[in-house]
Amino acid sequence: MVPPHSSLYYCCQFVLTFALFSLHMLTPLEASGSRVEHLPGFQGPLPFELETGYLGLGETDDDMQVFYYFVKSENNPQKDPLMLWLSGGPGCSSFSGLAYEIGPFAFEIKEYDGSVPSLVLRPQSWTKICSIIFVDLPLGTGFSYAKNVTDHRSDWKLVYHTHQFLRKWLIDHPEFLSNEFYIVADSYAGIPVPAILQEISNGNEKGLQPLINLQGYLLGNPLTSYREDNYRIQYAHGMGLISDELYASLQRSCKGEYIDVDSRNELCLGDLEYFHECLSGINLFNIVGSFCEDDLHMWRRSLTQELNASLNSRLTVPELRCRNYGFYLATKWFSDESVRKALHIREGTIGKWERCYRTDFEREIFSSVEFHANLSKKGYRSLIYSGDHDVVVPFISTQAWIRDLNYSIVDDWRSWFVNGQVGGYTRTYSNQMTYATVKGSGHIAPEYTPELCFPMFTRWISNLPL
Numbered sequence: 001m002v003p004p005h006s007s008l009y010y011c012c013q014f015v016l017t018f019a020l021f022s023l024h025m026l027t028p029l030e031a032s033g034s035r036v037e038h039l040p041g042f043q044g045p046l047p048f049e050l051e052t053g054y055l056g057l058g059e060t061d062d063d064m065q066v067f068y069y070f071v072k073s074e075n076n077p078q079k080d081p082l083m084l085w086l087s088g089g090p091g092c093s094s095f096s097g098l099a100y101e102i103g104p105f106a107f108e109i110k111e112y113d114g115s116v117p118s119l120v121l122r123p124q125s126w127t128k129i130c131s132i133i134f135v136d137l138p139l140g141t142g143f144s145y146a147k148n149v150t151d152h153r154s155d156w157k158l159v160y161h162t163h164q165f166l167r168k169w170l171i172d173h174p175e176f177l178s179n180e181f182y183i184v185a186d187s188y189a190g191i192p193v194p195a196i197l198q199e200i201s202n203g204n205e206k207g208l209q210p211l212i213n214l215q216g217y218l219l220g221n222p223l224t225s226y227r228e229d230n231y232r233i234q235y236a237h238g239m240g241l242i243s244d245e246l247y248a249s250l251q252r253s254c255k256g257e258y259i260d261v262d263s264r265n266e267l268c269l270g271d272l273e274y275f276h277e278c279l280s281g282i283n284l285f286n287i288v289g290s291f292c293e294d295d296l297h298m299w300r301r302s303l304t305q306e307l308n309a310s311l312n313s314r315l316t317v318p319e320l321r322c323r324n325y326g327f328y329l330a331t332k333w334f335s336d337e338s339v340r341k342a343l344h345i346r347e348g349t350i351g352k353w354e355r356c357y358r359t360d361f362e363r364e365i366f367s368s369v370e371f372h373a374n375l376s377k378k379g380y381r382s383l384i385y386s387g388d389h390d391v392v393v394p395f396i397s398t399q400a401w402i403r404d405l406n407y408s409i410v411d412d413w414r415s416w417f418v419n420g421q422v423g424g425y426t427r428t429y430s431n432q433m434t435y436a437t438v439k440g441s442g443h444i445a446p447e448y449t450p451e452l453c454f455p456m457f458t459r460w461i462s463n464l465p466l
């Protein structure tokens, strides 16, 4: 798992970083990003500060251009934390985090009539209290591009590029060097993000400049061990989706192994078949949510295939009540020339915008548990939260790997509240890791229950108990 050319990478990066720094000292170049004052679909000037831009990671100007959206804190950007957002997938645009989860605007969900889709403000935007860089990585994602995208798509490349991007971004934005820095992500990003944090931490220790004021991370329903599938059976039973008898039979016939099933074990295969049938009409990302046709083909597949299916662009128009309708509106919005112009997208670099670009991504990290253990040893804070109605990364699988870290409990299982109502349950460990469930929420918790996730985030980032 140790990257073969990491020392080379450090060396080059160091030189590059240094060169860039000098350049900026000599000539006050314009910042890499540009301010966006207006956006098509939104009336009047934006009531928050948005900057978009590209940062080049390659040796030539036309190679490895990483696109980002940066939203300044609406509170006190000098003091408030700085966060980097990475969407899951792998290969989903960070715009997903911005427009559907924690950013300052969302699409107004109404029938598309051919005009530019309308934007509305999100009252629970996390940018109310912190600044967020939404970055399109791995290369090929969103508006990021490269001469040969295929060359740059793997877990470790994503790790290096994110680290490199961040140091460069901070060189261009030195006013944020002293702010506390966090990474926030969910779903598939549970695999690369702990490795990214370790790279940043190691880089700081090696004296890479500029120093990153790394404090910790937040992960929502994060893929972590690739063993998540194994917990679905127990989860489905607990949630009343399968019978006691089927559950007992599954345990007997499969002996706790539901991923690598022996093809001769007909009893287990038969039980699994029945299990899948029981879940076939369920929205696996949010079991109480609408089941949409998109989900129809998902149910027989493994977790990774499922993430795949749900992320791929659709060919037909989704129903208005489906989550994917919002994704459909984004595709329409981005195909409007005025939108691309407003966002300073370089002409001719990207054809049709895809929410998720999934081609040729090489998986190299198959568990991030050891990274979590390493980060804990170094004292970084973390909040791991689970929408408790998600079958894809069910909360019990997350609780299992957290338990396996063997840290003692400093604040034991209890409810946390929003407006006098239980928002979920939480437990804090001696490694500065807080775990929380978000009651009634799904795989992408801030999207389903912003009214719970925003207070949860606000308390945690302010060092208060949930």
Ligand SMILES: *[C@@H]1O[C@H](CO)[C@@H](O)[C@H](O)[C@H]1NC(C)=O
Binding pocket: 148, 149, 150, 151
């Ligand atoms: C792009 O990169 C891939 C993976 O390294 C390589 O197989 C392919 O030949 C490259 N394509 C071009 C046009 O250089």
Ligand SMILES: *[C@@H]1O[C@H](CO)[C@@H](O)[C@H](O)[C@H]1NC(C)=O
Binding pocket: 304, 305, 308, 358, 359, 360
């Ligand atoms: C996910 O989708 C990509 C691109 O369509 C494909 O190459 C890959 O094999 C899929 N992975 C799984 C686990 O189905």
Ligand SMILES: *[C@@H]1O[C@H](CO)[C@@H](O)[C@H](O)[C@H]1NC(C)=O
Binding pocket: 001, 198, 370, 371, 374
């Ligand atoms: C965790 O840290 C140790 C000690 O620095 C290191 O040898 C190991 O490779 C790290 N684990 C991972 C998964 O990187």
Ligand SMILES: *[C@@H]1O[C@H](CO)[C@@H](O)[C@H](O)[C@H]1NC(C)=O
Binding pocket: 373, 404, 405, 406
């Ligand atoms: C936690 O404890 C178990 C049992 O003693 C051990 O097998 C495991 O390696 C420990 N995990 C870590 C991360 O230290």
